[in-house]
Amino acid sequence: xxxxxxxxxxxxxxxxxxxxxxxxxxxxxxxxxxxxxxxxxxxxxxxxxxxxxxxxxxxxxxxxxxxxxxxxxxxxxxxxxxxxxxxxxxxxxxxxxxxxxxxxxxxxxxxxxxxxxxxxxxxxxxxxxxxxxxxxxxxxxxxxxx
Amino acid sequence: xxxxxxxxxxxxxxxxxxxxxxxxxxxxxxxxxxxxxxxxxxxxxxxxxxxxxxxxxxxxxxxxxxxxxxxxxxxxxxxxxxxxxxxxxxxxxxxxxxxxxxxxxxxxxxxxxxxxxxxxxxxxxxxxxxxxxxxxxxxxxxxxxxxxxxxxxxxxxxxxxxxxxxxx
Numbered sequence: 390x391x392x393x394x395x396x397x398x399x400x401x402x403x404x405x406x407x408x409x410x411x412x413x414x415x416x417x418x419x420x421x422x423x424x425x426x427x428x429x430x431x432x433x434x435x436x437x438x439x440x441x442x443x444x445x446x447x448x449x450x451x452x453x454x455x456x457x458x459x460x461x462x463x464x465x466x467x468x469x470x471x472x473x474x475x476x477x478x479x480x481x482x483x484x485x486x487x488x489x490x491x492x493x494x495x496x497x498x499x500x501x502x503x504x505x506x507x508x509x510x511x512x513x514x515x516x517x518x519x520x521x522x523x524x525x526x527x528x529x530x531x532x533x534x535x
Numbered sequence: 536x537x538x539x540x541x542x543x544x545x546x547x548x549x550x551x552x553x554x555x556x557x558x559x560x561x562x563x564x565x566x567x568x569x570x571x572x573x574x575x576x577x578x579x580x581x582x583x584x585x586x587x588x589x590x591x592x593x594x595x596x597x598x599x600x601x602x603x604x605x606x607x608x609x610x611x612x613x614x615x616x617x618x619x620x621x622x623x624x625x626x627x628x629x630x631x632x633x634x635x636x637x638x639x640x641x642x643x644x645x646x647x648x649x650x651x652x653x654x655x656x657x658x659x660x661x662x663x664x665x666x667x668x669x670x671x672x673x674x675x676x677x678x679x680x681x682x683x684x685x686x687x688x689x690x691x692x693x694x695x696x697x698x699x700x701x702x703x
Binding site: 409416499511513514517518520521522523524525526527528 | 563570664666667668670671673674675676677678679680681
């Protein structure tokens with residue numbers, strides 16, 4: 390394996406997902422590409438768009454990117470393949486990036502079992518269904534810990 | 536799954552389907568198991584049968600059963616070729632994703648490897664893929680092993696150095 394795409398959201402479990410990916414990369418010699426997709430909230434006040442749409446997007450992207458760079462600092466230097474923060478629907482952005490970067494494996498976390506997840510399906514489920522690469526879905530925590 | 540787990544072996548479950556995808560699943564599962572200090576590999580094949588059918592065992596004809604056993608045996612042989620630790624075989628009857636999730640729980644799997652068992656078109660759209668359901672419901676990590684599909688356009692793009700392909 391040469392390239393792993395690690396999809397990280399802003400949640401606390403991102404670190405766990407990254408740790409699993411680092412472990413895999415260390416064994417396979419693959420580089421890690423970290424991706425954060427920032428979905429614009431649909432209820433974003435119209436006024437915000439009217440005044441400074443670019444600024445709103447930019448500041449979201451900037452925050453996401455900074456977050457991602459903090460996470461990348463946890464990755465051994467030799468395994469770093471770059472970070473990317475994009476605006477988009479997460480599952481769609483992940484599928485697109487997987488193809489564009491021609492990765493061997495997508496690593497991402499699974500959601501909990503919240504109501505919303507049950508209705509719309511998780512990002513993980515969507516990615517599993519739509520991406521044409523292998524996918525590793527990491528659970529929040531191993532059942533053995535529980 | 537990856538963290539130190541005391542001395543318990545890492546349990547890898549390979550769910551193999553009837554088509555050609557089984558070797559990819561077995562190889563991925565075996566590679567994962569090999570990478571662990573201590574691991575065991577379980578190979579599962581599910582004979583698809585109507586859920587909650589009391590006569591399910593009668594419904595599975597001898598021929599279907601023989602075929603399923605052959606699939607499981609072929610996959611397990613391949614598993615033993617790639618992995619020299621303990622390999623355990625499981626045959627289950629029912630709805631694929633439910634049985635996979637069930638067995639993952641009962642063997643206390645750390646990771647399940649599935650292929651793409653894929654339904655196509657409308658059926659998949661309505662019911663979702665087995666891989667998707669397992670990814671959502673399994674009590675452990677799930678690796679969906681897919682063949683690499685090189686899109687000729689993308690390959691051309693990458694070779695010519697155009698597009699965003701090279702660097703994220």
